[in-house]
Amino acid sequence: MTKRINLDTKQDTIDLAHFIAPLLGPGSVVTLAGELGSGKTFFVKALGAFLGIQEEIDSPSFVLFKEYHCGRYPLYHLDLYRIKHEDELLDLGLLDMLESGITVIEWPEIAKDFLPYRTLELNFGFDGDQRYVSIEPEDKLREFFP
Ligand SMILES: Nc1ncnc2c1ncn2[C@@H]1O[C@H](COP(=O)(O)OP(=O)(O)OP(=O)(O)O)[C@@H](O)[C@H]1O
Numbered sequence: 717m718t719k720r721i722n723l724d725t726k727q728d729t730i731d732l733a734h735f736i737a738p739l740l741g742p743g744s745v746v747t748l749a750g751e752l753g754s755g756k757t758f759f760v761k762a763l764g765a766f767l768g769i770q771e772e773i774d775s776p777s778f779v780l781f782k783e784y785h786c787g788r789y790p791l792y793h794l795d796l797y798r799i800k801h802e803d804e805l806l807d808l809g810l811l812d813m814l815e816s817g818i819t820v821i822e823w824p825e826i827a828k829d830f831l832p833y834r835t836l837e838l839n840f841g842f843d844g845d846q847r848y849v850s851i852e853p854e855d856k857l858r859e860f861f862p
């Protein structure tokens with residue numbers, strides 16, 4: 717089963733980040749799947765603000781990852797769109813990130829074998845003009861939203 721939430725306005729995405737931020741701590745992993753422009757980076761910008769990060773968060777598409785150490789916990793923001801081999805993930809230091817901070821991953825498919833079971837999976841998308849996010853599976857969701 718999938719929990720689906722419509723994101724009609726940017727404020728809806730900000731509200732989603734506000735809801736999720738307090739659930740996260742060191743070792744938490746959030747994957748953000750979904751097509752180009754579906755709102756993954758926008759979500760991370762909002763999430764960062766709720767984690768106390770005052771620095772501007774911008775897309776890590778070209779640099780693969782960015783790290784922020786000025787908030788409540790370290791935040792690692794990855795975009796794996798350009799990664800073709802799992803070895804490159806290890807070179808990036810993914811395993812250390814997963815242990816030491818909150819790790820948020822756009823285009824996460826290549827990393828899935830390294831991610832913990834308790835990864836919160838958000839899938840952003842469009843249904844016609846309707847923006848939405850789906851969160852699955854529902855049994856995992858219950859651990860986060862009891
Ligand atoms: N409800 C909404 N939620 C999120 N973003 C929205 C919403 N409405 C409009 N937008 C706009 O849509 C764009 C989403 O772009 P964003 O960079 O977050 O996409 P992305 O999923 O990270 O894409 P990419 O795969 O290229 O990294 C932003 O310019 C944002 O301002």
Ligand SMILES: [Mg+2]
Nearest residue numbers: 756757775822
């Ligand atoms: Mg992005």
